[in-house]
Amino acid sequence: MPRISLKIVGASGQGINSIGAIVAKGLKRSGYCVFGYREYPSLIKGGHASYQLDVSNERICSTETKVNVLVALNHHGLELNMEDLKQGGIVLHVTPGWQFPEHHRKLIAERSLRIIYFPVDDLLKRLGARAILSNVLLTAFVWSMLDQDIDALKSLVGQTFAKKKALIELNMRCIDEGYSFIDPEQGAISVAMPPPDKGFIGDLLITGSQAMGLGAVHAGVRLYAGYPMTPSSHLLSFIAELENKTHMVVKQAEDEITAAQIVSGAMYMGTRALTATSGVGFDLMSETLSLNAMIENPTVFVLAQRPGPATGLPTWTAQGSLLQAANCSAGEFTRCVISVSNSQDAFELMPVAFNLAEQYQISVIVLTDKQIAEALYTQHPYDLQRAEIDRGRLVVDPEKLKLLKPSDRFNPHALGGVSLRWLPRTEAATYCAQADEHNSMGAVDESSLSTKSQMEKRLRKFHGLKAGLPAPHVSIGGRRVETSDWIDAADEFELLAIGWGSTGDTFRDVMCSDQMRERKVAYLHYTYLWPLRTQELQNLAKRSKRIVLLEQNYQGQLGMLIRMECGLDIADKILKYDGRPFFYDELLSLVMERCASISENEEKSSGVEFVGNPS
Amino acid sequence: MNIAPKTQSPALSHYYSETKCTWCDGCGNYGIWTAVKYALVELKLHPWQVCLCYDVGCHGNGSDKLEGYRFHGLHGRVIPFAAGAKLANIKVPVIAFAGDGATFSEGVGHFVHGVRSNYPITFVLHNNTNYGLTTGQASSLTPQGQPMNTSPNGIPEHTLPSMDLIFSLNPTFVARGFSGDIKLMTRILKAAIQHRGFAFVEMLQACPTYNHFATHEYLLDRYFDANADGHDPSNLQQARALATQVHDRIACGILYQREDIPHFYDRLIPRRGLETTCVEEVRRYDVSDYWKELL
Numbered sequence: 001m002p003r004i005s006l007k008i009v010g011a012s013g014q015g016i017n018s019i020g021a022i023v024a025k026g027l028k029r030s031g032y033c034v035f036g037y038r039e040y041p042s043l044i045k046g047g048h049a050s051y052q053l054d055v056s057n058e059r060i061c062s063t064e065t066k067v068n069v070l071v072a073l074n075h076h077g078l079e080l081n082m083e084d085l086k087q088g089g090i091v092l093h094v095t096p097g098w099q100f101p102e103h104h105r106k107l108i109a110e111r112s113l114r115i116i117y118f119p120v121d122d123l124l125k126r127l128g129a130r131a132i133l134s135n136v137l138l139t140a141f142v143w144s145m146l147d148q149d150i151d152a153l154k155s156l157v158g159q160t161f162a163k164k165k166a167l168i169e170l171n172m173r174c175i176d177e178g179y180s181f182i183d184p185e186q187g188a189i190s191v192a193m194p195p196p197d198k199g200f201i202g203d204l205l206i207t208g209s210q211a212m213g214l215g216a217v218h219a220g221v222r223l224y225a226g227y228p229m230t231p232s233s234h235l236l237s238f239i240a241e242l243e244n245k246t247h248m249v250v251k252q253a254e255d256e257i258t259a260a261q262i263v264s265g266a267m268y269m270g271t272r273a274l275t276a277t278s279g280v281g282f283d284l285m286s287e288t289l290s291l292n293a294m295i296e297n298p299t300v301f302v303l304a305q306r307p308g309p310a311t312g313l314p315t316w317t318a319q320g321s322l323l324q325a326a327n328c329s330a331g332e333f334t335r336c337v338i339s340v341s342n343s344q345d346a347f348e349l350m351p352v353a354f355n356l357a358e359q360y361q362i363s364v365i366v367l368t369d370k371q372i373a374e375a376l377y378t379q380h381p382y383d384l385q386r387a388e389i390d391r392g393r394l395v396v397d398p399e400k401l402k403l404l405k406p407s408d409r410f411n412p413h414a415l416g417g418v419s420l421r422w423l424p425r426t427e428a429a430t431y432c433a434q435a436d437e438h439n440s441m442g443a444v445d446e447s448s449l450s451t452k453s454q455m456e457k458r459l460r461k462f463h464g465l466k467a468g469l470p471a472p473h474v475s476i477g478g479r480r481v482e483t484s485d486w487i488d489a490a491d492e493f494e495l496l497a498i499g500w501g502s503t504g505d506t507f508r509d510v511m512c513s514d515q516m517r518e519r520k521v522a523y524l525h526y527t528y529l530w531p532l533r534t535q536e537l538q539n540l541a542k543r544s545k546r547i548v549l550l551e552q553n554y555q556g557q558l559g560m561l562i563r564m565e566c567g568l569d570i571a572d573k574i575l576k577y578d579g580r581p582f583f584y585d586e587l588l589s590l591v592m593e594r595c596a597s598i599s600e601n602e603e604k605s606s607g608v609e610f611v612g613n614p615s
Numbered sequence: 616m617n618i619a620p621k622t623q624s625p626a627l628s629h630y631y632s633e634t635k636c637t638w639c640d641g642c643g644n645y646g647i648w649t650a651v652k653y654a655l656v657e658l659k660l661h662p663w664q665v666c667l668c669y670d671v672g673c674h675g676n677g678s679d680k681l682e683g684y685r686f687h688g689l690h691g692r693v694i695p696f697a698a699g700a701k702l703a704n705i706k707v708p709v710i711a712f713a714g715d716g717a718t719f720s721e722g723v724g725h726f727v728h729g730v731r732s733n734y735p736i737t738f739v740l741h742n743n744t745n746y747g748l749t750t751g752q753a754s755s756l757t758p759q760g761q762p763m764n765t766s767p768n769g770i771p772e773h774t775l776p777s778m779d780l781i782f783s784l785n786p787t788f789v790a791r792g793f794s795g796d797i798k799l800m801t802r803i804l805k806a807a808i809q810h811r812g813f814a815f816v817e818m819l820q821a822c823p824t825y826n827h828f829a830t831h832e833y834l835l836d837r838y839f840d841a842n843a844d845g846h847d848p849s850n851l852q853q854a855r856a857l858a859t860q861v862h863d864r865i866a867c868g869i870l871y872q873r874e875d876i877p878h879f880y881d882r883l884i885p886r887r888g889l890e891t892t893c894v895e896e897v898r899r900y901d902v903s904d905y906w907k908e909l910l
């Protein structure tokens with residue numbers, strides 16, 4: 001798969017994102033698949049930030065550590081990012097008279113880097129333009145380096161300023177000026193781009209948060225309450241920006257407890273409502289999780305992960321909240337934990353989460369992370385006919401409502417533990433959604449018999465839920481196959497990798513690489529994390545020479561759940577906990593190391609160990 | 616509030632519950648519980664038409680002692696739950712009940728923002744001036760120096776001036792009742808349920824087991840119906856003075872009321888002109904219009 005990468009670096013607030021966004025949109029409209037990745041510190045102005053675009057004419061959904069083009073908007077980029085360049089890479093900078101230190105001069109020679117000084121201040125002066133237009137000048141020059149059509153850029157910028165005629169003219173002159181700039185020392189420079197694929201032109205450029213927001217609206221969410229906390233805030237702001245079109249109720253609550261309670265009250269009343277938070281914000285919501293378990297109130301919580309403990313790294317990524325999601329809160333109860341992996345299922349899993357919540361009258365926690373929430377995906381428009389709205393055992397028929405008894409609401413003998421549910425203001429027998437232990441109609445009941453039967457009712461849901469959840473996805477040699485196929489096949493795998501969340505897309509790109517395309521590697525990707533299905537994993541494990549766990553946390557939390565559920569102890573783990581996602585080239589080399597060591601140690605055992613089962 | 620009376624009026628018996636009362640002899644909750652039922656019946660509200668939300672405490676043990684769609688939740692959290700329920704279905708009268716412990720300690724943030732947000736709900740404060748259900752600890756409304764369970768020397772903190780706090784938040788409805796006067800409480804509750812925005816109703820109540828300083832007799836001697844004395848609830852200055860000056864006589868009744876202030880939901884621009892509620896709007900939505908800018 002051909003890959004071209006472009007990284008724009010500078011201070012937060014300098015316009016890194018606007019250059020990145022416009023180049024990304026222009027390339028997508030020209031028929032390229034773009035994957036955007038942002039790194040930035042937790043402050044508003046200053047600091048060192050970056051926006052990287054990885055571009056291909058095939059589906060691409062990961063970031064490389066090494067880039068073809070570095071655009072440095074200040075000299076810090078020249079100090080900090082020179083190592084990021086590939087052999088033959090291009091450095092575009094705007095710092096007049098910059099003298100590279102000795103070790104960088106050596107690097108420039110070794111890697112045959114080409115350095116272009118772009119005299120942005122001179123150009124601005126000549127055009128009589130203000131500093132804010134320097135980004136347009138730079139974008140136009142980058143556009144010419146990428147050999148892209150100038151009119152495409154003009155139409156894109158023209159749309160942005162459609163209502164400001166005076167601005168358009170100056171912008172167009174900046175584009176002409178920037179596009180035609182030729183560095184006197186380097187001459188005309190261009191980056192070799194693969195031929196475009198028109199298939200991408202109609203795609204969306206969308207962040208995971210936007211995808212999740214659209215998915216929530218699609219799923220019938222009519223009320224959103226949230227408290228700002230990165231990386232969940234983008235979902236709140238996206239939903240809020242749409243409120244005049246969707247007519248939803250949007251509430252910025254005074255804290256996470258409030259947001260969780262508002263959403264719970266709204267779900268109890270019978271609408272679909274959503275909240276999202278991160279790490280310690282979810283700690284505050286966890287008492288409400290316990291409440292909803294007791295009153296059997298369907299609810300959906302988005303938990304957008306960032307590195308902890310505490311405030312941690314607010315603007316960086318992690319997968320450290322899996323055990324928090326699966327285990328937090330008082331008492332024993334049935335819950336469901338699922339994780340989105342990219343912009344596709346960030347959208348598709350929202351109706352799924354609400355359906356599961358209503359089918360089982362439980363809380364569903366949807367994990368995402370900063371990487372998914374803020375990465376820019378090239379996304380095929382979503383299928384809007386596929387999702388169903390399934391409200392479970394909700395009674396709405398007036399004839400059936402008349403027959404209800406208060407004791408139907410929490411009937412401990414209900415099939416699968418899921419009793420009938422009906423909504424306030426429906427003309428029927430009434431009940432109490434009771435957070436104290438209660439009997440079948442919600443009256444407080446501390447008797448041994450009732451306590452036991454209600455506990456069993458609520459926990460019985462776990463079995464139905466677990467049996468009904470889809471199997472983890474398995475990909476083999478870069479191809480996704482239906483789960484039934486590989487069970488029948490007699491293949492033995494060199495390597496079985498297991499991961500979840502944003503790891504999946506990076507691993508998918510690794511499997512599509514020239515180095516890995518032909519290898520017998522299987523990747524098992526978990527979307528449904530709790531309850532955890534392990535039968536497919538156990539089957540695959542028996543047929544794999546080596547197993548490796550891929551997670552963006554310190555402990556290997558999915559590995560811990562796997563061991564807890566089926567005894568499989570995965571000793572080999574690739575774990576990352578520095579706030580950065582898995583990068584394509586980094587993961588590729590880690591996986592290749594393992595494949596190479598298998599070839600060397602063909603005779604050795606598979607490395608699969610079942611705890612307490614030495615055979 | 617949006618009340619659609621049925622042709623057949625509800626009777627008090629429709630609110631009867633099989634669950635036995637378990638409050639102490641002489642507890643103020645009996646009176647408040649009775650007045651709530653009277654108010655709902657007199658407003659011609661059937662049990663299936665109302666949503667009653669209870670916090671945790673002795674009052675909350677009343678959640679299963681009447682009919683209605685009820686909720687009994689976590690300590691301090693009843694206001695946001697009730698607000699969420701109301702915002703989801705604006706047509707349902709929602710009443711939230713909480714004690715002084717929950718309201719002015721664990722849930723004081725929710726209370727402040729509840730008044731400030733002017734949610735269209737009724738909030739009934741069961742004020743027995745202590746934590747009854749956890750066996751008589753001081754609340755932030757217990758007089759400083761009063762010996763209580765876990766504070767044998769009295770609490771070092773000064774007493775929270777609750778009515779000063781409320782009036783600082785620009786409330787739209789403030790009333791005070793006394794658990795010994797069912798008629799007064801019923802009148803107040805009916806007005807509160809019909810109030811446009813956040814209706815704050817304080818019910819002074821006896822706690823015969825743990826409150827030995829503001830007893831039923833103490834309250835009986837001091838309370839009076841300020842409206843009967845000619846108090847005009849639109850007079851903010853007078854209302855605040857009556858609400859806060861409680862040493863000799865305790866003014867009850869509707870102390871302050873404004874119906875010209877839009878409530879939270881009225882202020883939601885996206886909801887203007889909509890006849891439906893969020894509950895009625897749950898369906899699959901076509902979102903392709905919203906992604907046009909992402910193409």
